[in-house]
Amino acid sequence: MLQGMRLTADKEHIAVVLNRPKYAGNIGSAARCAKNMGVERLMVVSDRDYPQEEIRQMSTHLAADVVDSIVYCRDLGEALSGFHYVVGTTARLGLARGPVMSPRDMAEQVVELSRKNDVALLFGPEDTGLTNEDLRYCQSVVSIPTSERFRSLNLSHAVMILCYEISMAEIGVPERFTPKMASSRETEGMYGHIGALLQEIGFLNPENPEYWMMHIRRLFSRMRLSAREVRIIRGICRQLSWYLHHRG
CATH class of the missing domain: 1.10.8.590 (Helicase, Ruva Protein; domain 3)
Incomplete structure (x- = not known):
């Protein structure tokens, strides 16, 4: 590669993982938002069976291929076992949650890592978000800045913001070799x-x-x-x- 060449993320190595979503419609909306930004791998972790018609209504026919290929798992550890880097999302901050980064800083890391590694963007339930136990699987944690007067963010909107930042991010070709990480x-x-x-x-x-x-x-x-x-x-x-x- 030439010096000064710019790299973007390899989106085939990136997946959106929804952990215990409450509403089937939000799964469909998340599929649509991810597809808008070129991310077409979607996993859902839950012991529930979601109404497929509600998912399809919110995804629209343009994201039907993403819905058809959703991977369903009942255990979070099992779902994440094949990924090399997991980005957790949180609105709640604190020592137990660890240091957090902005979506833009996260995106720059994902650009580099996705060249050789499978990356998961992990989102929690709409009402409670990811627990501390969930976040232990994550190598980094990202928080989306919002207004102090209204911090609530729809699940699909959060998916869109992170996927958008990854879609827009680019970095110069790193001089060092980026190795494949442990799963x-x-x-x-x-x-x-x-x-x-x-x-x-x-x-x-x-x-x-x-x-x-x-x-x-x-x-x-x-x-x-x-x-x-x-x-x-x-x-x-x-x-x-x-x-x-x-x-x-």
């Missing part, structure tokens, strides 16, 4: 290994083990670990655990 399935296995080892040595408070694990997750999420690096970390955990049980 969510691989990193979740690593966190399970780390958590078990830290509990074994008494580092984690058994009454609230997720407190320090939340910070550990944030630390590793900034490193963009590869699958090989995850395997190395898990190997270290296994060796340390073996030593704890076999030391004289």
Whole structure:
């Protein structure tokens, strides 16, 4: 590639993931908004069966192909397991939610990462949004600025804003090679290994083990670990655990 060439996001590697949406019509509206911006992968995580006619009415016939290819999952961890980078969305801020970025800053990251990695844009239920437990799967968290007088944002509007920013974003060709990251399935296995080892040595408070694990997750999420690096970390955990049980 030539120096100074501009890159845009590879939208085939980007998916909108709706976690426990309340209304079938909002699924259709989200499909339409995503399709408007060139994002055509949509997943829905829920144990409900949504009326397909309501979804199709709100998506219009132009986004029928997106609706037809919706992937339905009952478990969030399962739905995200194949993604390498997950962007969570939140309107509520606070220490437990972690540092948040703007949609524009998020979009610049996604441009780079989507060249080699599958990226999920994760949205929560219309009334409550994503929980802290949901956000633990996310490598970054984005918040859409709104008026202090009226902060409520329709689900499909939030989908449109994030997809629009990604559609408009571009970056210069990075000089460094952008590696493929470990999948969510691989990193979740690593966190399970780390958590078990830290509990074994008494580092984690058994009454609230997720407190320090939340910070550990944030630390590793900034490193963009590869699958090989995850395997190395898990190997270290296994060796340390073996030593704890076999030391004289």
